[in-house]
Amino acid sequence: MAGLFLKTLTLQTLKTEHNGIRRCVGAHVVQKAALAQLSLVASAPRLPCPTPAKAFSTAEDTQDERKKRMNEAAFSNIGRKISERIIHVLDEKGSDLGNMHRADVIRLMDARDLRLVRRDAGAEPPVYQLLTGTQIHEERLRLRERDKATPRAGPTVTKELTFSANIGQHDLDTKSKQIQQWIEKKYKVQITVKKGKNAEEPEKKVDEIFNQILQTMPGTATFSSRPQAVKGGKAVMCILRHLSKKEEIAHRETQGTQKGGPTNKESGNDRESDVLHQ
Template sequence: MKSIQGSRLSPFQTKFIHRMSALCTIKHLCQATRSENKYTKRFFGILLTQTAQKWLFSPFWIVVPNLRKSAVFGLTQPFCTDEKSHAQPKRKAAFGSVGRRIPYRILHLINQEGESLGNMHRAEALKLMDQHGLKLVLLRDNVEPPVYRLMTGQQIHEEQLKRAEKKKSSPKPGVVQKELSFSSAIAKNDLETKTKQIAQWIEKKHHVKVTIRQAKGSSTDMFTLFDHILETVSEKATYLSKPKVAREGVSTCVLRHMSDKELKEHQKMEIKKNSAVKEDENEDLKSKELHQ
């Protein structure tokens, strides 16, 4: 080496030294590549053998050395062995007390009487709830800030009944709902025509919404009219939504076709009723004969 360093190198010697350096560099790169591949296989092999567990990979970048290219970048796709990890549609929460589970920091609060108390921190809302012994109910979460209300247990129960009645009276998918409205001062022949129309719709298994408006100066009870209509079509119809006051001077109900089970029960009741009426008539005849 001293003779080489002391003397001037020829072009051939210089080229030879450069080639040797390149070969040493390539050798080191190959060793590094084999080591990287070995550790990468070991890492993923451990993960893939854990099939009994349920885990989820998040997307991440990995660098794979390559002899021909300096580096190859690839984005791994999320991998999941849990079938239930797919995005589930958000279910609407049932109306009721949320307890102390409030995910929002700021909320709009309404008091027990329905008056707005404005926006406040959830800690203040919980403090008011505890002070008055009330329950906190979520009314709307699609606004900013979400709206909550302080309510008693009785108020929550009544609201749940109203919503259940409304849901029950709303027509199901595929069911046709017909509507019929008239005044409480309707003439007898017009009422008969309306009742026949209702019977035809019931026969086709449609829902029929009947609305009666209280006429000025009329003393007719609207609920009596509803009962008369149901009695006329009672062989196949029943209330889906019982008569109620929709607003001042207006009452409504919804009729539907009875199910097969309900029809059988109705026929049994009619048979019992008719037999009871016949027994009463026979007893009256016997009593008359005895008095004669």
């Protein structure tokens, strides 16, 4: 009986140890697999997270758009947000109401259903005006029309033209018309005339070409840069531009004086003959 008990106890002990070893081995295998999977996740390259990109457009931030926004911001209803305690006020008819406390201005706005716009923030105290909504709208339209009528300052466009000194008269006339069109658009025109194969070709021939082109635009164009040798003396280059307003007036006065000269002289001779006849 005792022998049977010892045999059963021994078998139970061996079974328990076997289960413990199996659990330990299983845990080790699971832990190793988990570490391997973690290593694969860590080594995998991370895809960049997409970030929203703001579209770039030069048309949205042009000088004209900025100027338009500034004008509208400078001439807009500020509501009741008057930062200054005392302001100088004009009414909707332009009459001077003098310096007023902002509380009194707000009460006046409510009583007469008017809006408040800033006229001169740099003054002391700053100048504001009470206007109707219609007046504000009309003033904004006027500012827009004024901006459209104002000439836009920008870089002067330069056109380039190159041809040979042996050009035929028909081709030269065609190029002269093209140059004239560019000048009328206030472009600068850079003209390069290449000399012929004869290196001893006189400069006078090239100068005559430039003068002939310039004579097709009397009172319109002049030299911005006078003819000068380029490309080691193998060509001559000049730049033409449109006359300025002052130069145009001076040219017309000169032409008028030249036309009036002979007439004045003839009238003077007539007067002298009248004196002689008397």
